[in-house]
Amino acid sequence: MDANGLQFWMLAEENHFQLPGEPAQLNYDRDKRCLRLARQRRQLSFSSSEVLARENLELVPRCEDSYHTIAYWDSIREALMATGALQGAVEIYSPPLLPDDSDFSNIPSDVLMGTDGVLYIAINDTVLMQDRRERWDDQQLNRENFIPWRMAASAAGGVWVLDRDNGKLGRVTGLPLPKRLGGGTRNEQAQACAKNDDPPRILELSESFFGSDEEPVAIAANAQDLVAVLSWLSDGTALLRLITLRSDSSLAVSDAITLSGVIFPYSLAFHENDKLAVLIAGDNTEVPVYSIATVGKSWWPVGDLYPLAKNAVVGPFMHTPSIIAHYSVITDDEQIASKALRKLSFPFYAKQGFAFNNSELLLLDGQKPGMTWHRLFIEASIPRGCGVRIWLAATDDYAEPQDLCSHQWFEHRFGEIYRADNDFDGPVACWEPVASEIPHHSGFLPCDIEAQFCGLFSALIQRRGKKSRALKGRYLHVNIELTGTGRSTPEIYALRAYGSRFSYVHQYLPPFYHETISEPDASENGTATPADFMERFVANFEGVLTRLEDRIAAAHRLTLPESAPAQSLPWLASWVATPLEQALSENQQRKLLRYSHLMNRWRGTLRGLKLALELATDDGISGGEIVVLEDFRMRRTFATIVGADLDDDDDPLTLGGRVSGNSYVGDTLFIGDENKKEFLALFSADLDISGDEAQAITNLFDRLAHRVTVLVHQEIEPQNMDLIREVVAREAPAHVVVRVLSASRPFLVGMAALVGVDTYLAKKLGPSKARIDHSQLTRNAYLTGPAALDPRFEGMGSGIPTDVERAPVAVANNVTASFGETVVLDASASRAWQGRRITEYHWSINEE
Structure with a gap:
């Protein structure tokens, strides 16, 4: 309330605005807490091929560890390879050979390095756990009627598992007990079995929550263990569900969200914890990225450009411990590497966008029919070439802003681009040389004010083109239009409307100067009456004087620790004999002044010492x-x-x-x-x-x-x-x-x-790594190897098999021929051990 008793109504929070359009041309920036133009590229559509998408879907994802070594499936060697520590690659896992009539393919569906230093491999209806520190032997997990397909690392250890065939979500949790150290014992000597309170297992967390026409295709999880699951409809429509695990181990599953602008996306990854990136099959050179803060059941990509490198490898996103999404690339020396997904630092803003006040959550209700709305303030940044137009309407009956007729809206302009328009006879805002009209308030802008472009702007609320310009009505409706250059955008941090009008003419001048016209004549189009002009002319002085009166009336705020200017804090501290240390931050100094009375009361006591330190x-x-x-x-x-x-x-x-x-x-x-x-x-x-x-x-x-x-x-x-x-x-x-x-x-x-x-x-x-010349081996310091995928990272151990002289495995095609028919036997699928290659093939005939 100002010095004249006027109240204000403010729009500043995200839920104060309605953003029409699909997609909306405006968006609310949560970091800066402002309304601004949206990225104009967000409505782009990305083409995709179902055939290519399904082919890419069957590719085995690659994974990266915290040491930037990489594991990938080599389809020629039929082995899991690791690279990154040195040139070339080494084999770290080879699935056992299967009989010819086996129903399994012996090809992993996913490979993932968990946050617990365990390599998880989804293969042949099982999840294989391989400890990269070799604390225990490999473990195979399976569960009846659950077929692991894609996985996502859990921040708490273990992995989330998606069963594509049955549409189920599961989780691998628990670890085996480490191998016991020490010598052997006699066979007849009894040994106590250590109890494992958290053995490795697959937990089935839900039955299928997918529709009958949906096909699950991808899963991802962020550092807060928010799980995202991607699915397709038959026409390629992409549906997304966000899932969290409740304290009672049940799942909270969101409604299906449509990812607009894409069809048949085949891979999903969290990006910076608050965004989701998807990969599209085909010749697309960029990655669509969605914000999980988006409201609604249909999301459009954010307008930023996330390009793919020219040497990107076709395939799913790479599993990585980073919060940044990564994809696979081929280096100049033909090595597999990972590359972070980065935003191209170039603005792409829409040139125009609209927003309404959210009348459901914040109704601008003056409480009095026929109330005259007085003045409009906005705290905004309006760069050169940009502008803000605010359309106001007032009604005595409740109505939705979108339902009002065009003749009920009245324009108010903000920004230097409108100053040169001499044909416009409506209100054009002026820049105020203060951060806020609220006395001794620092305002909401995160930056310094700049004359004519950044800070506080004010305009007298008027009805342009009417005989009486006063805007009257119980409810005020706001329609905001932002105009930008495509490279820059205006930003509104707060909008405040004051009412009811305090008229200097009615308060201090005789009735001769008062307005005499009434409705319906007052709402007719035409030149403003002389009394109306007098009212608006005197309001110019009222605006200046009211601000001065407000500052004087609120002068006591200059002596409050919470609102005193920062440069006045030492002066204020001298009043209460409380010295301010230069090392203290501004917030600490204000807090110290706030409790200075307690400091003085308890000075010289133990309680006073504790309070001062606090x-x-x-x-x-x-x-x-x-x-x-x-x-x-x-x-x-x-x-x-x-x-x-x-x-x-x-x-x-x-x-x-x-x-x-x-x-x-x-x-x-x-x-x-x-x-x-x-x-x-x-x-x-x-x-x-x-x-x-x-x-x-x-x-x-x-x-x-x-x-x-x-x-x-x-x-x-x-x-x-x-x-x-x-x-x-x-x-x-x-x-x-x-x-x-x-x-x-x-x-x-x-x-x-x-x-x-x-x-x-x-x-x-907690447990920590022992360091040479620093640590003592206690229960909190351990000798441990790195949980690296490439065993060459530490020179030995971490999964290098000891039987390096293992014989090659011969694999030949099974051919059935009739008498006299020429056959060709192919043994190119034979596999050598540990990176060796086969140089000669020796054939023998086994007569049976």
Whole structure:
């Protein structure tokens, strides 16, 4: 509400706008929080061939690991090959030979490297699990009436599995137990079997949710485990479903979404977690990409251009741990490689687009019939050559904006392209030299204001061409038209309409100057009446004076930490004797000022010290990065403290204590101490003690009194550590000695029991890789090999078979011939081992 008592109604959020059209020519940018022109290429259609699409669908996808080595199926060798570590390729898996009458093809349908370091191969109605670290032997999984076909890596480990034949969705979860180390045992010696609480298995998550005329073709999952499944209708229409796994292991499946602009897409991949890319068979040189933020049951590709490289290889998207979609390419030396899908950095905007206010979610209701709408403000960026036209209509009865007649809409123009049009006698907005008309508000624009092009624009709401220009009605309807150059677009961050009109003429001038015309004459076309012109002329002064009055009336906001200008914060801090550290961010400074009254109330106390550290470190106390301990509370922590070198006589945590023993029970647990008197004081206070022992207890407590230790997470930045020391030095009570220490490891549970604080200095340490000259082999540091597809990446191990001298496998075609008929026997399908090649063929006749 402004100084004259006027309210405003604002459009700023995504759901405030209705975007007509299929596809819409405007879109709401969630990152910038603005309405802008959409990419003009989004309505393009991509041609495809069903025959080619089905051929490409049968190609085996390739996969890449985090070390950028690649696995691919070699149809000539009939083996899974790996490359990337060195030149050439090596075999990492060869399926067993099948009898001639087998129903299986012995060709994988998918190959995928999981996030758990396991290579998953869908082949012959099974999923083969091959650990690339060789922690366990290969495992084969199958499930009755479930035929694994395509897979997608799950962020939680394992893979999502699509059964094309039965239209089911499943999931491979669990891992085998690692192989036990150590020597063999006698056969007669009993051995305990380790229990695996999470064995590998295929879970069938759903029955078919596809229609009878649908054919599932692809599956993908992003880093948040949002699953997307692609299917075809008989005419090539692409349908998409988004699937999430509920906490009760049931599936939440969205309604089918039509992917417009494509037919028969044969591969699907997430791109940057919030987009989906599809591949089209044929001569297409780009990839259609869809935004999962799109609303509606029909999606069009985003307007950005995602080109395919000239050396792209026909086939599905490459499975990769990256959030960027990748596809296969052939390098100059004819090696398989992966290439990231990238957007061409060139704008393609529609030149015109429309949007209406969403009357269902945000009704611009003045609550009074016949209310006069006063002034219109927009916070916008309007580049050169661009413009904004806002059409307004007002009715006393509710109506949908799209149902109003054209003569009910009245145009208001914004932008420099309209200033030179002298034939237009309607309202043209002016640029205001402030970020917002709301007093002392920084506005919604993420950039600095620029005269005439970026910032706040205002216009008096009028009815062009009417005898009375005042726009009256209970409900205000808004139709926004954006015009761009194709290379740039206007952006609207907020639109505000004020009402009811506060008329200076009616408030301060005699009735002689008042408007006398009434309806229906006021709505007739014609030249504006003199009184109407007077009203609009005086409104120019009202606009300037109202803004000045608003700023004066809201001057108290300049003294509020939340709304004071950033450059005024030191001045405001001087009022309350609260120094602001230069290292603090603006938000931290505002928060410090907001709680300055509590700071002053508790200064010189432990509570005040904690509050100061909490404010200076963005909730470092409550977040667990900092723990403040009074030393006397640590008199029982010799047995459980970790995070300090207890062998150091100068360490303030030990206060001169000497550690003579170290018992390794779980995490490091110090239990030894030669100083029996202090040991009794710490752990056996209930025992009978002598005079010397009582004096030792007294001396110990004296050394712990009036001392505070501030423990800081070891990963904190050095500059933040300096800031903490400055705050501690300033806020600590005068009679207390305070030390700031960096904790090397988190506290154990015993600290919580003994001193009453949570053990939250850091997240619980999980398994980590052991490093030479850095790690100690404990339960949290392991010797591990890289989960690489190409075994040459580490020179040995990771799947290289030990029987490298394995004989070649002879494969010849089965020919049946009649007597006297000439036959040709072909053994070209024979396979050598580990990259070797067959140079000679020796034939023999087996007479049976």
